[in-house]
Amino acid sequence: MGSNAEWARRDLKVLWHPCTQMKDHEAWPPIPIRSASGVWLEDFDGHRYIDAISSWWVNLFGHGHPVINAALKAQVDTLEHVLLAGFTHEPAIRLAENLIEKAPPGLTRCFYADNGSSAVEVALKMSYHAWRNQGHPEKSLFITLENSYHGETLGALAVGDVPLYRDTYAPLLMQSIRVQSPDAYHREPGVTPEEHARWCFSEMEATLSQYAGKAAAVIVEPLVQCAGGMRMYHPVYLSLLREACDRYGVHLIADEIAVGFGRTGTLFACEQAFITPDFLCLSKGLTGGYLPLSAVLTTSRVYEAFYADYALGKAFLHSHSYTGNALACSVALASLSLFEREDVLASNRERPG
Secondary structure, three states: OOOHHHHHHHHHHHOOOOOOOHHHHHOOOOOOEEEEEEOEEEEOOOOEEEOOOHHHHOOOOOEOOHHHHHHHHHHHOOOOOOOOOOOOOHHHHHHHHHHHHHOOOOEEEEEEEOOHHHHHHHHHHHHHHHHHHOOOOOOOEEEEEOOOOOOOOHHHHHOOOOHHHHHHOHHHOOOOEEEOOOOHHHOOOOOOHHHHHHHHHHHHHHHHHHHOOOEEEEEEOOOEEOOOOOEEOOOHHHHHHHHHHHHHOOEEEEEOOOOOOOOOOOOOHHHHHOOOOOEEEEOHHHHOOOOOOEEEEEEHHHHHOOOOOOOOOOOOOOOOOOOOOHHHHHHHHHHHHHHHHOOHHHHHHHOOO
């Protein structure tokens, strides 16, 4: 079976780890994990660790959950994968129906991708392409918040605001417009989070007024800027933003990749502002930490902008080889079923902080 030291030596000869200065691992080797159960990870030397980061914020119900395991085992004996262009399958349909039923009202279509960054890319492209199909190709700018993070592919980096990434890859990135974050941490003494959010929104209002004719969408992380330091803001900002986007004719993209599926106390963070975005990006917790999958939910109005007699240029031009993977969809359905079976949101509220 080997020891930690043996597996770490083999790792360092062949693997290149994400967001890692590999030279550091010469002094601090990566920890090889042999197995996992519940919140616990176990290495090859028998040491146990609490997976406090839930494996990059993806694992909702613990490792090796029996309900999710059973769904995966059942699906693998039936259909592991088939392309989702020209074909379809039951797990993809059932998951789309389930997500649409649970999502804020008005989201009626589900487009699958493989990971969170890809979901953001889908939403950006879909927003621009919808405007193009409606006769507004000039609407190609995206407005984002300072301190935001939306992933690490080029489009996602372009609408993020992590200086290290932005500065490193600046020559490759499209230009976006950054607006002050409503982060309540920065409010003045005696100012409530709601008052601060309303004050910050004045800059967004002015930006929308100035760029409405050129802006395709505003993209935000609803309520919590996670990678930016878990900075939080009041839901009123989202309410004001939804109204302003409608008024100025700009799409609203809600990136709930990190905060979706109960992370903020409701299944989706947008629920706390009683809004429906034009695009809802989901991933991470979608499969309970088991398999790569993401989804972008959107409206009938956006969908209809692409609907035409055979004209490939009007069709949405985005695909992944593993789009709507049957194993991932079945696992996601099992994970979602646990919210109802165990009434997760209610029980979480009852737990002491």
